[in-house]
Amino acid sequence: MPQRRRALIGRRHTTVLAFTAIGSLLALAAPSLATAVPADPGSTKITATPRAGAAQPSLTPARRAALIKSARSAAPRTADRIGLGAQEKLVVKDVLKDADGTTHTRYERTYAGLPVLGGDLVVHDKSGRTTVTKANPNRLRVPSLRPKLSSAGAATKALGISKQAKVKGAGTERAPRLVVWAGTGKPVLAWETLVEGVQKDGTPSELQVVTDAATGKELLAAEHVHTGSGTGQYAGEVPLGTTLSGSTYQLVDPGRAGQRTYDLNQGTSGTGTLFTDDNDVWGNGLPSNRQTAGVDVAFGAAATWDYYKDTYGRNGIRNDGVAAYSRAHYGSNYVNAFWQDSCFCMTYGDGSGNTHPLTALDVAAHEMSHGVTAATAGLVYSGESGGLNEATSDIFAAAVEFYENLPADPGDYLVGEKIDINGDGTPLRYMDKPSKDGDSRDSWSSTLGGIDVHYSSGPANHFFYLLSEGSGAKTVNGVAYDSPTYDGQSVTGIGIQNAAAIWYRALTTYMTSTTNYAGARTATLSAASDLFGAYSPTYLAVADAWAAINVGNRIALGVNLAPTADQISGVNQDVSLQLDAYTTNTGSALTYEATGLPAGLGISPTGLISGTPTTLGTSDVTITVTDSTGATASDTFTWKIGYVYANTTRVDIPDVGAAVESPLTITGRDGNASAATSVYVNIVHTYRGDLTVDLVGPNGTVYSLLNRSGGSADNVDQTFTVDASAQPLNGTWTLRVQDWAAIDVGYIARWQLTP
Known part of the structure; x- marks a missing residue:
């Protein structure tokens, strides 16, 4: 889904995603600061090196x-x-x-x-x-590709929605485009309209509106302008990458693909003029010098480039080696900053009285990290995914601050503390306890997706702080924090470098546009497993930090053994069953014991049960797994050894076509089948509601297994039980499958009969 512009500050109590009125953003006490106190890494902080x-x-x-x-x-x-x-x-x-x-x-x-x-x-x-x-597990299937709502009708509806969002001068430069909406729920045909204008505080507006092409219902309304050597006002004296052109130096950074910094001269469009200087000494730290903001801006862009490059090997915002450009001095008294995908650029206002520019390092890193999110997971700027989008930018803003460790702006877990929008020393957001800003949430709840994304980001920010530093009172770089937990249990930190590495891998490798908080937990655990090993102390800390904000559970210490389903195997047929066990005791080896295994089966030192069963019957099997510390876990299941017959030949199922059949022939058996005959069916087919599936016995009797049930879900992977006691065992048994609706196709992969 397209993500175009992002800004630092959000509008409170609105249904459309935009910015917060500055006067009401925060009214909080200044953060508790301690003087001359060294960084406290925490007495039990986990240290580990990524794989x-x-x-x-x-x-x-x-x-x-x-x-x-x-x-x-x-x-x-x-x-x-x-x-x-x-x-x-x-x-x-x-x-x-x-x-x-x-x-x-x-x-x-x-x-x-x-x-x-x-x-x-x-x-x-x-x-x-x-x-x-x-992003959406549902099968893509749209009944009709003909919209009932016209393109003009969709544009009119979108303009109406923009008025509700108080977008001034709203208009559509291009006609709505027909799309399939799969952002939430069942996919539908829809219109996507981009409405452009100006928001109430002077920020450009790009409002993406998606409407149902059949009913005209609003499906999404997302604002894509999301606000969020020289001497800078905030960075202090820092090195700059510049280029000599003739006898004039330009703020063009040759070491970072030519990143450019422009002075908009209080304009609101175009690029303005490139910053230049005659002696390559830029700014004086005061806002009255126009170069001062340019220094902060150019340094922020360079620091963000270097952080992603040096830490993750990322070659620019899009990882394609292409530089973004930056624009300082936007508008007059404009109290915001924003990233814009459509121009691939970063823009900064000069703040109240044009003397408090929003050019601090964490602001720059926050906004440009929106560009990284757009180029990777593309988290939709709405609901829980929108909160994760905002949190991602806060997370990497903190990471860049710690990475640079400037004397004038050391790393902290406060967002926008330098720009002092309210003039009372308060930051925009607090990662250790987000609710201190008066609006953000500390923990997840079912209502989280209904609030502004700048506040629904709170739980993810809190997760990141807890994962980095741990819970409880501590002081880091002179700032005092005291982070609570939802479950009342402590969390041990792993350090900001490893916490950020886990979030980055989760963002770039596992998250999608619709990832919510539960999905983010899954993604970060996958990332932690990749980097540090499944169930390592670092992995467990990730689970603990999520539980501490009410997302998922902590993982039990010791040996864990996944339950094994009851088994049915064929006599004289090969068996291979791998048990799933792990221990949280690092470096501790596992040993496996099994009692009650059917004759002919054994268990290996790695937990693989294999062999060829030789005797009919049913037994209770108990598995016991023990690690070298003595921790143990057990599980019991039944294992039936019977006559099992299978057909593994693929049979394609035509779309809205004739029924297809897959046969099995049984010989050498006496009597009839069981009243509890088991039929396992594995069909790969999107939209299983298209299918009928029948078992046909040797005497021609038809047993219905599936009659177009399951709706839009994918595939049939299911065991059915039928009373086939009237059927002779010997003869040909047939699985018959037919597709009754258009669009989706598939095939019979395998079926198995235990008569």
Whole structure:
């Protein structure tokens, strides 16, 4: 989904995502500051080094382009491999490659040639194993591609919504485009309209409005202007990258792809004039000198570039080696700053009285990190994903501050503390206890998605602080913090560098446009597993920090053994069952014991049960797993050994076509089948509600297994029980499948009969 502009400050108590009226943003006491107190890393802070194999080496633009080209050529095969429908196509957005060769390819999707908003996905390929992370798990299927609402009607509705959002001078420069909306719930045909104008505080407005093409219902209204050597006003004396042109120096940074810094001269459009100087000594630290803001701006852009490059190998905001540009002195008395995807640029106002420019380092890093989010997960700026989008920018703003560690602006967990919008020393947001700003939430609740994204970001900011520093009272770089937890239990920090590394990998590798808080927990645990190992102390700290903001549970210490489902295997047929166990005691080896295994089966030191069962019957199996500290866990399940017959030959199912059949022939058996005959069916088919599935016995009796149930869910992976006691065992049994509705197709992958 497109993300165009982002700003630092949000409007409170509105339904459309915009900015906060400055006078009512914060009315809080100044942060508690301690003097001459060294940084406190915490008495029990976890230290760990990320795994080398999970690193993502920096890609040259040429190498990145080659990976994208290869992914594009393979996109049709990939779409088929991951089971997409016939009308769906993959459009490559980016490719990341780990040091161990694992690739993560991010795609947008089209459906019948239409863009799918919320249809993005990431395909992870590692050593021949493929997994997929989808923004919307529902199958793409739209009953009609003919809109009932006209394009003009959609534009009119969008303009009406913009008026409610108090956008002045609203207009549409281009006609609405027809799309498939998959941002939430069942996919529908929709119109996407971009309304441009000016917000109440003077910030440019790009309001994305999505309306149902059948009913005209508003599906989304998201504001895409999201506010958020020389001597700078905030950075102090810092080095700058400049270029000599003739006898004049320009704020053009040759070491960072030519990043440019312009003076808008209080204008609100264009680029203004490039900052120049005759002696390469810029600014004097005072706002009366126009170069001073330029120094802060240029340094902020350079610091953000360097942080992503040096820490993660990221080559610019989009990872393509292309520089963004920056504009200082926007408007008059404009109290905000914003990132704009459409110009790939960063813009700063001069604040109240044009003497308090919003050019602090964390403001720059915050806004440009919106560009990184847009180029990767593309988190929709609405609901919980919008709060995560905002939090991501706050998280990397803090990370950049700690990375630079400027004497004039040391790292902290306060957002916008230097710009002092209210004139009373208060920051915009507090990461250790977000509710201190009067509006942000400390923890997740079911109502979180209904508030402004600048405040729904609070729980994620709180998670990040807890993961970095831990809970309780402590002082870091002279600032006192006292972070509570939702569950009343303590959290041990892992350090901001490792916390940021986990968030970055989760953002770039696992999150999608619709990721919510529960999805962010899953994504960060996956990232922690990649970087530090599953169930390592660092991994457990991630789970603890999420539980501390009411997202998910803490992971129990000791040995954990995943339950094993009851098993049915065929006599004289090979068995292979891998148990899933782990211990949180680092470096502790596991041993496995099994009692009650069917004759012919055994268990290996790695927990693999294998062999060939030789005797019919049912037994109770107990598995016991013990680690070298003596911690243990057990699980019991039943294992039936019977006559099992299977057909694994693929049979394609035509779209709205004749029924297809997959036969099994049984010989050498006496009597009839059981009154509890078991039929396992594995069909790969999108939109399973299209299908009827029947079992046909040897005497022709038809047993209905599935009659167009399951709706839009994918695939049939299910065991059915039927009374087939009137059927002779010997003879041909047939699985019959028919597709009764258009669009989706698939195939019978396997079916199994235990008569």
